[in-house]
Amino acid sequence: xxxxxxxxxxxxxxxxxxxxxxxxxxxxxxxxxxxxxxxxxxxxxxxxxxxxxxxxxxxxxxxxxxxxxxxxxxxxxxxxxxxxxxxxxxxxxxxxxxxxxxxxxxxxxxxxxxxxxxxxxxxxxxxxxxxxxxxxxxxxxxxxxxxxxxxxxxxxxxxxxxxxxxxxxxxxxxxxxxxxxxxxxxxxxxxxxxxxxxxxxxxxxxxxxxxxxxxxxxxxxxxxxxxxxxxxxxxxxxxxxxxxxxxxxxxxxxxxxxxxxxxxxxx
Amino acid sequence: xxxxxxxxxxxxxxxxxxxxxxxxxxxxxxxxxxxxxxxxxxxxxxxxxxxxxxxxxxxxxxxxxxxxxxxxxxxxxxxxxxxxxxxxxxxxxxxxxxxxxxxxxxxxxxxxxxxxxxxxxxxxxxxxxxxxxxxxxxxxxxxxxxxxxxxxxxxxxxxxxxxxxxxxxxxxxxxxxxxxxxxxxxxxxxxxxxxxxxxxxxxxxxxxxxxxxxxxxxxxxxxxxxxxxxxxxxxxxxxxxxxxxxxxxxxxxxxxxxxxxxxxxxxxxxxxx
Ligand SMILES: Nc1ncnc2c1ncn2[C@@H]1O[C@H](COP(=O)(O)OP(=O)(O)O)[C@@H](O)[C@H]1O
Ligand SMILES: [Mg+2]
Numbered sequence: 001x002x003x004x005x006x007x008x009x010x011x012x013x014x015x016x017x018x019x020x021x022x023x024x025x026x027x028x029x030x031x032x033x034x035x036x037x038x039x040x041x042x043x044x045x046x047x048x049x050x051x052x053x054x055x056x057x058x059x060x061x062x063x064x065x066x067x068x069x070x071x072x073x074x075x076x077x078x079x080x081x082x083x084x085x086x087x088x089x090x091x092x093x094x095x096x097x098x099x100x101x102x103x104x105x106x107x108x109x110x111x112x113x114x115x116x117x118x119x120x121x122x123x124x125x126x127x128x129x130x131x132x133x134x135x136x137x138x139x140x141x142x143x144x145x146x147x148x149x150x151x152x153x154x155x156x157x158x159x160x161x162x163x164x165x166x167x168x169x170x171x172x173x174x175x176x177x178x179x180x181x182x183x184x185x186x187x188x189x190x191x192x193x194x195x196x197x198x199x200x201x202x203x204x205x206x207x208x209x210x211x212x213x214x215x216x217x218x219x220x221x222x223x224x225x226x227x228x229x230x231x232x233x234x235x236x237x238x239x240x241x242x243x244x245x246x247x248x249x250x251x252x253x254x255x256x257x258x259x260x261x262x263x264x265x266x267x
Numbered sequence: 268x269x270x271x272x273x274x275x276x277x278x279x280x281x282x283x284x285x286x287x288x289x290x291x292x293x294x295x296x297x298x299x300x301x302x303x304x305x306x307x308x309x310x311x312x313x314x315x316x317x318x319x320x321x322x323x324x325x326x327x328x329x330x331x332x333x334x335x336x337x338x339x340x341x342x343x344x345x346x347x348x349x350x351x352x353x354x355x356x357x358x359x360x361x362x363x364x365x366x367x368x369x370x371x372x373x374x375x376x377x378x379x380x381x382x383x384x385x386x387x388x389x390x391x392x393x394x395x396x397x398x399x400x401x402x403x404x405x406x407x408x409x410x411x412x413x414x415x416x417x418x419x420x421x422x423x424x425x426x427x428x429x430x431x432x433x434x435x436x437x438x439x440x441x442x443x444x445x446x447x448x449x450x451x452x453x454x455x456x457x458x459x460x461x462x463x464x465x466x467x468x469x470x471x472x473x474x475x476x477x478x479x480x481x482x483x484x485x486x487x488x489x490x491x492x493x494x495x496x497x498x499x500x501x502x503x504x505x506x507x508x509x510x511x512x513x514x515x516x517x518x519x520x521x522x523x524x525x526x527x528x529x530x531x532x533x534x535x536x537x538x539x540x
Binding site: 050053055073074075077078079081083085087088089098099101102103130131132 | 427429430432433434435436437438439443447448451452454526528529
């Protein structure tokens with residue numbers, strides 16, 4: 001599903017004044033593209049994603065998904081947030097089936113799909129478990145399956161692996177790539193991790209600190225399927241280096257050690 | 268290196284000494300009764316001041332034809348007041364949570380109404396509705412419904428925003444959001460409210476009976492008090508306490524069945540081992 005964003009800005013009105021979150025963003029995402037929205041914390045990535053989903057109203061501009069202008073919650077998609085947001089009172093399988101129940105889709109047919117998805121992320125045998133019986137990584141896998149069970153043409157992910165430990169994060173990066181290659185669909189993947197963005201995406205949209213503007217639009221020309229070992233290659237390093245340089249320029253990433261760190265090193 | 272070569276002396280496993288959960292309060296109560304009995308013997312307390320446990324037990328048996336039916340009647344008042352409190356409380360909470368106008372109107376009135384001591388309005392109810400069952404149910408309801416509203420409203424409101432986003436992106440209607448997300452999410456809170464409410468309803472019914480009653484355990488207590496029948500008075504209090512505990516436990520059992528998945532229940536199960 002193609003997504004087009006035309007001159008979109010967002011200002012939040014709060015009690016303490018206005019917050020200018022997104023500044024004049026224009027962007028066209030092709031059908032089937034895996035796009036990362038990469039930027040420092042608080043730069044408006046989540047806001048931009050929520051505006052695409054029609055969950056947050058934009059202040060100006062136009063957003064269209066396919067041929068539909070987004071004016072209210074857009075439903076032909078799946079969303080994954082940083083927290084798994086599973087319903088504690090439902091089993092793993094029932095959590096996936098919520099998607100099907102609410103949409104009024106035929107349960108028998110989609111239950112098979114749900115089981116298949118769980119198997120793909122290594123959770124077969126966990127269908128009848130409750131969320132509290134699962135680790136954080138497992139919960140997030142379930143939440144990804146929930147976002148895919150109705151086979152949407154568009155997947156929005158807001159720092160989905162941000163709360164996980166490094167190993168689990170790597171594993172889920174691989175799983176996500178598999179899922180995406182199994183059934184290609186447009187993915188918009190919000191992250192503040194440079195290497196994660198390079199590893200996963202066809203294209204990286206780098207955003208400036210708040211108010212978020214597009215600073216760079218980088219095409220990632222690495223062969224698929226990508227492997228963890230590829231992260232040590234010079235090609236991979238060239239991409240991360242290029243993006244890290246921008247972050248350093250903005251001062252959101254320090255290259256010099258702070259005086260305190262130097263003192264600590266002496267002592 | 269072979270497995271035998273690295274054998275480390277096994278650390279002695281320390282078993283923590285535990286009893287079944289019900290045993291702890293039971294032992295505590297038995298201890299209290301023993302202390303009660305022994306103190307009366309040591310300090311030679313007169314029976315009309317403080318009867319022995321045996322005397323209270325005897326009074327319970329002797330006056331059962333007044334205590335039993337009285338208690339039954341009061342249980343009826345408690346349950347009626349509680350039921351109305353639950354229905355009204357949950358409905359009001361839903362109204363408060365779903366409408367800003369309702370919240371701004373109802374909430375301050377609700378809080379204000381709690382400042383009025385129920386004991387002070389109870390005589391008014393007796394004037395309006397007589398000595399029958401209505402004023403007792405009303406007082407029980409009035410005390411019980413406040414914790415019900417507050418707990419339910421807190422529960423309904425505490426749903427995380429991303430969960431609501433997810434529901435809306437699935438195309439959920441307001442009703443679907445309520446029944447599939449808000450209500451089950453609020454259940455642990457609602458049960459906290461139910462436990463407060465059932466305890467409050469017991470107090471409410473007795474307060475109502477003390478103001479003026481022709482039936483119920485409160486009336487039996489008042490008459491026993493007037494006749495200096497301390498043993499009967501104690502028997503009534505014991506009966507009332509048991510009733511309160513049993514009603515509370517019934518709500519707890521329901522809670523365990525309904526919200527097995529919640530943190531509060533999990534902790535209980537874990538420490539039970
Ligand atoms: N609902 C809101 N109300 C007011 N300000 C908000 C709201 N959501 C986000 N913001 C502000 O907008 C800016 C961008 O937020 P966000 O889109 O969450 O950034 P990111 O996802 O890139 O970290 C931040 O300064 C944040 O504090
Ligand atoms: Mg964010």
